[in-house]
Amino acid sequence: MIGPFGGITVAVILNGILSHSERRGDPISLTVNFIGPIADAPFELKVRLVRTNRSNQHWFAELAQDSQAAATATVVLATRQDTWMMSEARTPAAPRPEEVESWSAPAKPEWLGRYDFRFIRGMLSLSDQPATDSDTLLWVRDEPRRPLDFLSLAAIGDVFFPRVFVRRQRLGVAGTVSVTTHFHADSSSLARQASRPILAAARGQRFYRGYFDQVAELWSDEGELLASSTQMVYFKD
Amino acid sequence: MIGPFGGITVAVILNGILSHSERRGDPISLTVNFIGPIADAPFELKVRLVRTNRSNQHWFAELAQDSQAAATATVVLATRQDTWMMSEARTPAAPRPEEVESWSAPAKPEWLGRYDFRFIRGMLSLSDQPATDSDTLLWVRDEPRRPLDFLSLAAIGDVFFPRVFVRRQRLGVAGTVSVTTHFHADSSSLARQASRPILAAARGQRFYRGYFDQVAELWSDEGELLASSTQMVYFKD
Numbered sequence: 001m002i003g004p005f006g007g008i009t010v011a012v013i014l015n016g017i018l019s020h021s022e023r024r025g026d027p028i029s030l031t032v033n034f035i036g037p038i039a040d041a042p043f044e045l046k047v048r049l050v051r052t053n054r055s056n057q058h059w060f061a062e063l064a065q066d067s068q069a070a071a072t073a074t075v076v077l078a079t080r081q082d083t084w085m086m087s088e089a090r091t092p093a094a095p096r097p098e099e100v101e102s103w104s105a106p107a108k109p110e111w112l113g114r115y116d117f118r119f120i121r122g123m124l125s126l127s128d129q130p131a132t133d134s135d136t137l138l139w140v141r142d143e144p145r146r147p148l149d150f151l152s153l154a155a156i157g158d159v160f161f162p163r164v165f166v167r168r169q170r171l172g173v174a175g176t177v178s179v180t181t182h183f184h185a186d187s188s189s190l191a192r193q194a195s196r197p198i199l200a201a202a203r204g205q206r207f208y209r210g211y212f213d214q215v216a217e218l219w220s221d222e223g224e225l226l227a228s229s230t231q232m233v234y235f236k237d
Numbered sequence: 238m239i240g241p242f243g244g245i246t247v248a249v250i251l252n253g254i255l256s257h258s259e260r261r262g263d264p265i266s267l268t269v270n271f272i273g274p275i276a277d278a279p280f281e282l283k284v285r286l287v288r289t290n291r292s293n294q295h296w297f298a299e300l301a302q303d304s305q306a307a308a309t310a311t312v313v314l315a316t317r318q319d320t321w322m323m324s325e326a327r328t329p330a331a332p333r334p335e336e337v338e339s340w341s342a343p344a345k346p347e348w349l350g351r352y353d354f355r356f357i358r359g360m361l362s363l364s365d366q367p368a369t370d371s372d373t374l375l376w377v378r379d380e381p382r383r384p385l386d387f388l389s390l391a392a393i394g395d396v397f398f399p400r401v402f403v404r405r406q407r408l409g410v411a412g413t414v415s416v417t418t419h420f421h422a423d424s425s426s427l428a429r430q431a432s433r434p435i436l437a438a439a440r441g442q443r444f445y446r447g448y449f450d451q452v453a454e455l456w457s458d459e460g461e462l463l464a465s466s467t468q469m470v471y472f473k474d
Contacts, residue, residue, distance in 0.1 A: 053272070055471070069288050078448065081473075083444075083474045085445050086404065086444045088443065089442035178311075184442070205421070206421040206462045207323045208322050209317035211265055215465070228452070237320045
């Protein structure tokens with residue numbers, strides 16, 4: 001919650017690579033490190049193709065403001081081939097999106113208005129009592145609706161409130177330092193999902209001496225695991 | 238299972254940063270991308286300090302052989318401060334290490350002999366029947382014993398057999414393309430653990446069109462979450 005929505009930074013960096021003329025394949029893995037505060041101001045994004053292999057491609061990216069590094073990223077793209085397939089992770093039980101009330105988000109920060117959030121559990125209600133865990137489950141989609149692509153999928157991995165706020169049910173200072181997204185979807189998965197809501201689950205595993213993690217999964221409304229994501233987040237008491 | 242043990246590459250890269258004179262802090266997050274086969278031959282490791290902040294530090298590393306990039310990495314170091322603390326992830330139920338038989342590893346690949354493995358479940362027994370899942374739980378420690386440090390912890394995150402081999406109970410072609418380790422331990426956690434076995438759990442979530450993921454947690458023998466790790470792995474039928 002320091003600076004702009006981290007998901008847009010992630011998407012801007014990924015877009016710099018996916019829109020490059022030398023791009024080969026679709027994203028498999030994306031790690032973005034947040035190095036310093038990002039201002040609502042001009043920025044420069046440099047992308048470097050490290051190597052193209054037969055079936056995958058490796059990129060490095062650096063986003064700078066005022067000539068100072070604000071974020072770095074590594075991206076792996078791949079051309080997928082048909083193989084044996086299996087899904088082991090279990091889709092969380094959830095009511096259908098139309099059975100869950102849409103959240104009336106506050107006007108600020110503005111990015112909250114760019115999503116339709118339907119919380120099933122783990123809302124940040126700022127009640128007096130701390131929660132018994134930091135688990136959150138919700139339906140979420142872009143607002144206004146748009147067909148899902150790799151950019152919006154990567155951004156949605158960052159829509160969760162900081163787990164420490166949810167667990168303690170109080171606001172504080174927190175900011176992602178590193179986020180890794182693994183893509184399990186290909187373009188046919190995205191086309192099937194189209195603009196319908198995604199089932200998004202997140203939890204923290206350990207909060208320890210200034211940092212906690214957040215593990216998340218994003219599911220299609222047909223129960224297909226589209227992406228998983230992990231982050232390390234700085235926090236202050 | 239293409240080339241040398243990935244964990245040693247991860248540890249070598251991290252060591253290049255942790256032994257640098259400008260290092261400030263301990264590892265929080267480490268992502269290594271495997272770009273091409275690594276030979277048992279000389280290599281060059283270049284590390285670059287991207288930025289030092291008040292409480293953390295960002296590094297980029299590139300490992301090359303024959304002037305060609307073989308791996309890249311980004312690392313976040315941090316100076317931890319005391320804050321509110323909580324552990325949410327539950328330590329898997331397991332017998333004590335001395336109650337589990339030590340595995341007689343085959344002579345090749347040689348790195349198997351550098352660890353003491355005690356499998357509780359999810360062994361690669363190459364039975365005729367595929368397994369019902371790819372979950373593995375084991376006790377593991379360096380062989381010969383040595384006190385745990387951040388390098389060995391990072392390497393241990395890669396000791397698991399490829400999840401697709403465990404699930405299908407057959408060997409094949411598989412190689413990590415990207416691995417991210419999040420460190421929940423500080424130096425006091427490492428000192429407490431010393432050279433005793435670590436409880437290591439791993440599972441795959443989705444195997445899809447040439448890639449699968451592996452999610453892992455490493456626990457102290459007192460039930461402290463030391464590190465978590467995720468990877469994306471290439472595989473062929």
